[in-house]
Amino acid sequence: MTIIVDQPQFNENGSQEQIAKNTPETELVLDGGFCLPHANSFGHNFRDYDVESERQQGVENFYRVNHINQTVDFVKKMRKEYEKLDKVEMSIWECCELLNEVIDESDPDLDEPQIEHLLQTAEAIRKDYPDQEWLHLTALIHDLGKVLLHPSFGELPQWAVVGDTFPVGCAFDRSIVHNKYFLQNPDYNNPAYNTKYGIYSKNCGLDNVMMSWGHDDYMYLVAKENRTTLPLAGLFIIRYHSFYALHRSEAYKHLMNDKDVENLKWLQIFNKYDLYSKSKVRVDVEKVKPYYESLINKYFPAKLRW
Numbered sequence: 001m002t003i004i005v006d007q008p009q010f011n012e013n014g015s016q017e018q019i020a021k022n023t024p025e026t027e028l029v030l031d032g033g034f035c036l037p038h039a040n041s042f043g044h045n046f047r048d049y050d051v052e053s054e055r056q057q058g059v060e061n062f063y064r065v066n067h068i069n070q071t072v073d074f075v076k077k078m079r080k081e082y083e084k085l086d087k088v089e090m091s092i093w094e095c096c097e098l099l100n101e102v103i104d105e106s107d108p109d110l111d112e113p114q115i116e117h118l119l120q121t122a123e124a125i126r127k128d129y130p131d132q133e134w135l136h137l138t139a140l141i142h143d144l145g146k147v148l149l150h151p152s153f154g155e156l157p158q159w160a161v162v163g164d165t166f167p168v169g170c171a172f173d174r175s176i177v178h179n180k181y182f183l184q185n186p187d188y189n190n191p192a193y194n195t196k197y198g199i200y201s202k203n204c205g206l207d208n209v210m211m212s213w214g215h216d217d218y219m220y221l222v223a224k225e226n227r228t229t230l231p232l233a234g235l236f237i238i239r240y241h242s243f244y245a246l247h248r249s250e251a252y253k254h255l256m257n258d259k260d261v262e263n264l265k266w267l268q269i270f271n272k273y274d275l276y277s278k279s280k281v282r283v284d285v286e287k288v289k290p291y292y293e294s295l296i297n298k299y300f301p302a303k304l305r306w
């Protein structure tokens with residue numbers, strides 16, 4: 001079975017000029033034959049959060065704590081702290097290597113070190129979209145924000161770093177994984193935050209929405225502030241790749257603007273590779289390293305502030 005993706009349309013509305021400037025010139029090549037596995041490495045469907053498995057309990061407990069603690073106040077506090085980018089100075093590749101030690105407790109489909117996941121995603125997307133080098137690099141770095149788990153970044157708990165993300169400041173959608181635990185979130189009963197729009201307005205644009213704090217928003221911040229030359233679609237992928245309620249369940253669409261709608265098409269392509277490339281088959285790191293190093297040099301400074 002192969003994944004069929006619709007070809008995104010980039011030239012149909014008023015924001016055409018900006019999009020044209022910020023997305024790569026080459027035409028998007030349709031699916032090149034990436035095989036969708038029938039099951040994850042544990043023999044279950046991907047993203048089945050209820051099936052009894054060796055990871056189920058740990059993952060559910062992760063979401064319980066995550067849903068109770070991700071509040072408007074918490075997100076504001078974290079943004080302020082990490083905006084400083086005063087923790088570490090290092091290159092993109094050094095960060096990939098740091099992730100060697102990181103395992104994601106929220107993931108029912110993978111218990112391999114994170115560097116494997118980065119390379120598996122990037123290599124899978126590279127096969128199907130050989131000319132979109134910005135997409136290969138986006139895939140390589142999309143989860144680097146998980147470095148927040150590391151002692152030199154404050155060793156944040158898993159619930160403040162990984163897992164699916166969702167907006168805070170408006171009602172939590174029912175499609176969010178293990179949503180029953182939101183009942184214990186203090187924002188759940190706050191009338192300023194628990195309506196459809198909450199503190200936001202119709203089509204205000206995701207840029208104006210506060211997402212639960214974690215590796216997506218952090219890595220977006222790092223890439224932007226260190227002046228990456230990645231296209232906006234790449235930054236959008238990094239920032240919202242864990243927002244499954246939007247890109248899979250179509251919740252919160254009322255908060256999107258036209259630009260978000262365009263970028264979402266790329267995110268939906270990316271997601272197939274992010275999710276279904278997870279496996280026990282390891283990538284030969286040394287073999288692929290020179291290729292990714294050349295992309296890093298092209299789109300990022302040698303050292304970044306984290």
Ligand SMILES: O[C@H]1[C@H](O)[C@@H](O)[C@H](O)[C@@H](O)[C@H]1O
Nearest residue numbers: 104106107162163164241242
């Ligand atoms: O457990 C996973 C993992 O943390 C991923 O990095 C994230 O992007 C997903 O949304 C989440 O479900």
Ligand SMILES: [Fe+2]
Nearest residue numbers: 142143241242
């Ligand atoms: Fe992620």
Ligand SMILES: [Fe+2]
Nearest residue numbers: 117142143274
């Ligand atoms: Fe990922």
